[in-house]
Amino acid sequence: MKKIISAAQTRATDSFTITKEGISSIDLMERASKRFVECFLELYPAVSSVCVFAGTGNNGGDGLAIARLLQRNGVDAQAYLVKYADSLSADCKSNFDRLDNCVVLKEGDHTGVNCELIIDAIFGSGLNRPVEGWLADLFDDINRSDVPVVSVDVPSGLFADSSGHGAVIRADDTITFQRPKRSFFVPETGRFTGKWHCVDIGLNEAFIEGQESDFYLIEASDVGLPKREKFSHKGNFGKVQLLAGSYGKMGAAILCAKAIMRSGAGLLTVHIPREGYTAMQVSVPEAMVTVDEGGEFISNPVVQSDASAICIGPGLGVNESTVHGLLQFLRSVEKPLVLDADALNILAQNPLLLKELPSKTVLTPHVGEFHRLFGECKDGFERLERAQQAAKKYDLVIVLKGAHTAVVDSERVVFNNTGNAGMATGGSGDVLAGIITALLGQGMAASEAALSGVYLHGLAGDYAAKKVGEVSLMASDLLESLPYSIDNVRKKKII
Ligand SMILES: NC(=O)C1=CN([C@@H]2O[C@H](COP(=O)(O)OP(=O)(O)OC[C@H]3O[C@@H](n4cnc5c(N)ncnc54)[C@H](OP(=O)(O)O)[C@@H]3O)[C@@H](O)[C@H]2O)[C@@H](O)CC1
Ligand SMILES: Nc1ncnc2c1ncn2[C@@H]1O[C@H](COP(=O)(O)OP(=O)(O)O)[C@@H](O)[C@H]1O
Ligand SMILES: [K+]
Incomplete structure (x- = not known):
C-alpha cells in the first residue's frame, strides 16, 4: 500500500532527498525528465514531432529538459516558454540555457500549434491560485487542438489536493512523479488527467511513508x-x-x-x-x-x-x-x-x-x-x-x-x-x-x-x-x- 501525500509533503520530500541523499535539485530534475521521457516513448513510440509548453517554475524546467531529451531521441521537439513570471526558477533557467530555439510566449502572443502531440509543463504542484487571463486563453487553445496532450506531473491548472480550479489543461495522459496526487482520484478533478502513469524518480520512500496522511493507494x-x-x-x-x-x-x-x-x-x-x-x-x-x-x-x-x-x-x-x-x-x-x-x-x-x-x-x-x-x-x-x-x-x-x-x-x-x-x-x-x-x-x-x-x-x-x-x-x-x-x-x- 502506498501513501498518497500532499503537494506540500512532496516539496518536503524533495528537499529531504536533496539534502540527505546528496543529489542536487538540477540532477533530480534531470532524473525526473528522463523517467518522463522513458514512459512517454513507451506510450507514443512512433511520435515524430511535439510541442512542449513550459512554464517558468520547476514544472517548466522539467518541460525544457524533456524537450532536449526528446530531441536527442530524434523527436522534433519545439519548446515554448510560457512566460507568466518575469524570472525563471534557477533550475528552469539552467534548462532554458541548455536549449536552442526556445520560443518565448508572452501575453498577446499567438501560437499556432503545428505538431503531432503537445506536452504540457506549464504548472505543476506549485500552482497556488486558479489560472485565468491570457493563460486561460492559451489553455483553451491547447484544449481545443485536436492532438493528444500529455501533462508533466499534473495537468496544468489542477490543484494536487483540492477541487477549486480555474482553467485546466485536459490531458490524454499524465505522467506523474513518484505518487499520483489526491485530486486524480476524485471525479471533478480526476477527469482532467486522462490516463495517469506514475514514474519513480527516486524520492526518499521512507520519508514519504513517514508523512502523516490518511490516503493510500492499493497495490497487488x-x-x-x-x-x-x-x-x-x-x-x-x-x-x-x-x-x-x-x-x-x-x-x-x-x-x-x-x-x-x-x-x-x-x-x-x-x-x-x-x-x-x-x-x-x-x-x-x-x-x-x-x-x-x-x-x-x-x-x-x-x-x-x-x-x-x-x-x-x-x-x-x-x-x-x-x-x-x-x-x-x-x-x-x-x-x-x-x-x-x-x-x-x-x-x-x-x-x-x-x-x-x-x-x-x-x-x-x-x-x-x-x-x-x-x-x-x-x-x-x-x-x-x-x-x-x-x-x-x-x-x-x-x-x-x-x-x-x-x-x-x-x-x-x-x-x-x-x-x-x-x-x-x-x-x-x-x-x-x-x-x-x-x-x-x-x-x-x-x-x-x-x-x-x-x-x-x-x-x-x-x-x-x-x-x-x-x-x-x-x-x-x-x-x-x-x-x-x-x-x-x-x-x-x-x-
Ligand atoms: N517535488 C519534486 O519532487 C520534484 C518536482 N519537480 C517538478 O517541479 C514541479 C513543481 O515546481 P514549482 O514548485 O516550481 O511549481 P510550478 O507549478 O512549476 O510553478 C510555480 C510558479 O507558478 C506560479 N503560479 C502559481 N499559480 C499561478 C497562477 N494561477 N497563475 C500564474 N502563476 C502562478 C508561482 O508564482 P508566484 O506564486 O510566485 O506568483 C510559481 O512561480 C513539480 O510539479 C514537478 O514537475 C521535478 O523537477 C523534480 C522533483
Ligand atoms: N469508469 C469506471 N472505471 C472503473 N470502474 C468503474 C467505472 N464505472 C463503474 N465502475 C465500477 O463498476 C461497478 C458499478 O457498480 P454499480 O454502480 O453499483 O452498478 P450496478 O448496480 O448496476 O451493478 C463499481 O464497482 C464501480 O467501481
Ligand atoms: K503540467
Missing part, C-alpha cells in the same frame, strides 16, 4: 486470498448467505451468486422470492436455494444461523413488505455483513439503524446511494470526508464505488486503480458485492476483504476489456475474467 501485494490447503474441504471456506432478487431483478441475484462461488466460497445458500427459484437453480446449480414466502419480493429475510458472512441487497427492490422484512433483519443480524444496492436505499430511509449494524459491516454504495445515505456532497473531496466521518461514527467499512473506488474505514481511505469505464454497466456492482462477501465468508477481516475484492473486481474488468473491449463489456464478462484475476494475483503475475 496488498491483496489477500484465503489459502487452499491440500486437505481442506468445503467447510473450510465459509458458508455464505445471499438474500437478493425480486421480480424483474433476478439477474442481480444470479450475478452476485456466481461471483460468490467464483471467489472461493465453500457453500452458498441463496434466499430469493419464490418465482425466482427455477432461474436461480438453472443458472447457479452450485448454490442451495431457500425460497421466501413472497412470490415476487422477499418479505421474510431470515438470518442463516451458521452463515460466516451475509450479503443482502442486489436486486432486492423496495416493496413495502421487503422494507419491513429488511428492517427486522437488520435489527437481529450479528454476522459479518455486506449491504448493497436496495438494502442501502432502504437503510437510507431508516438512518437510525446505522448505529445498530454489526461492527465493520461493509456498505457498497455508488455515489447516488452514498448521497441518499449520508447527504449530498458538493464534490468528491467532501464525499470522502463524509465517508471517513461515517466510517468512524458507525464503525463501518464504506466501499465508495466509482472510477477509483475508495475503501474507507475508521483509519484510512484506500484508493483503487484497477478497472475501467467498461465496468460502468448494470450488474458490475452485484459482482463486486459477491466477491467481497465470499472473501469475508472465508474469514478475512472486513477492510481486507473489501480492499481485495475491489482490486480483484477491477482487475477482472481490465482483463475483460482486453478481451471484449470497454464498449461491449458486460457484467457476465467480469465473472469469466475473475478466475484469471484471482489466479494472477495469487501467482503475483499482474499484466
Whole structure:
C-alpha cells in the first residue's frame, strides 16, 4: 500500500532527498525528465514531432529538459516558454540555457500549434491560485487542438489536493512523479488527467511513508486470498448467505451468486422470492436455494444461523413488505455483513439503524446511494470526508464505488486503480458485492476483504476489456475474467 501525500509533503520530500541523499535539485530534475521521457516513448513510440509548453517554475524546467531529451531521441521537439513570471526558477533557467530555439510566449502572443502531440509543463504542484487571463486563453487553445496532450506531473491548472480550479489543461495522459496526487482520484478533478502513469524518480520512500496522511493507494501485494490447503474441504471456506432478487431483478441475484462461488466460497445458500427459484437453480446449480414466502419480493429475510458472512441487497427492490422484512433483519443480524444496492436505499430511509449494524459491516454504495445515505456532497473531496466521518461514527467499512473506488474505514481511505469505464454497466456492482462477501465468508477481516475484492473486481474488468473491449463489456464478462484475476494475483503475475 502506498501513501498518497500532499503537494506540500512532496516539496518536503524533495528537499529531504536533496539534502540527505546528496543529489542536487538540477540532477533530480534531470532524473525526473528522463523517467518522463522513458514512459512517454513507451506510450507514443512512433511520435515524430511535439510541442512542449513550459512554464517558468520547476514544472517548466522539467518541460525544457524533456524537450532536449526528446530531441536527442530524434523527436522534433519545439519548446515554448510560457512566460507568466518575469524570472525563471534557477533550475528552469539552467534548462532554458541548455536549449536552442526556445520560443518565448508572452501575453498577446499567438501560437499556432503545428505538431503531432503537445506536452504540457506549464504548472505543476506549485500552482497556488486558479489560472485565468491570457493563460486561460492559451489553455483553451491547447484544449481545443485536436492532438493528444500529455501533462508533466499534473495537468496544468489542477490543484494536487483540492477541487477549486480555474482553467485546466485536459490531458490524454499524465505522467506523474513518484505518487499520483489526491485530486486524480476524485471525479471533478480526476477527469482532467486522462490516463495517469506514475514514474519513480527516486524520492526518499521512507520519508514519504513517514508523512502523516490518511490516503493510500492499493497495490497487488496488498491483496489477500484465503489459502487452499491440500486437505481442506468445503467447510473450510465459509458458508455464505445471499438474500437478493425480486421480480424483474433476478439477474442481480444470479450475478452476485456466481461471483460468490467464483471467489472461493465453500457453500452458498441463496434466499430469493419464490418465482425466482427455477432461474436461480438453472443458472447457479452450485448454490442451495431457500425460497421466501413472497412470490415476487422477499418479505421474510431470515438470518442463516451458521452463515460466516451475509450479503443482502442486489436486486432486492423496495416493496413495502421487503422494507419491513429488511428492517427486522437488520435489527437481529450479528454476522459479518455486506449491504448493497436496495438494502442501502432502504437503510437510507431508516438512518437510525446505522448505529445498530454489526461492527465493520461493509456498505457498497455508488455515489447516488452514498448521497441518499449520508447527504449530498458538493464534490468528491467532501464525499470522502463524509465517508471517513461515517466510517468512524458507525464503525463501518464504506466501499465508495466509482472510477477509483475508495475503501474507507475508521483509519484510512484506500484508493483503487484497477478497472475501467467498461465496468460502468448494470450488474458490475452485484459482482463486486459477491466477491467481497465470499472473501469475508472465508474469514478475512472486513477492510481486507473489501480492499481485495475491489482490486480483484477491477482487475477482472481490465482483463475483460482486453478481451471484449470497454464498449461491449458486460457484467457476465467480469465473472469469466475473475478466475484469471484471482489466479494472477495469487501467482503475483499482474499484466
Ligand atoms: N517535488 C519534486 O519532487 C520534484 C518536482 N519537480 C517538478 O517541479 C514541479 C513543481 O515546481 P514549482 O514548485 O516550481 O511549481 P510550478 O507549478 O512549476 O510553478 C510555480 C510558479 O507558478 C506560479 N503560479 C502559481 N499559480 C499561478 C497562477 N494561477 N497563475 C500564474 N502563476 C502562478 C508561482 O508564482 P508566484 O506564486 O510566485 O506568483 C510559481 O512561480 C513539480 O510539479 C514537478 O514537475 C521535478 O523537477 C523534480 C522533483
Ligand atoms: N469508469 C469506471 N472505471 C472503473 N470502474 C468503474 C467505472 N464505472 C463503474 N465502475 C465500477 O463498476 C461497478 C458499478 O457498480 P454499480 O454502480 O453499483 O452498478 P450496478 O448496480 O448496476 O451493478 C463499481 O464497482 C464501480 O467501481
Ligand atoms: K503540467
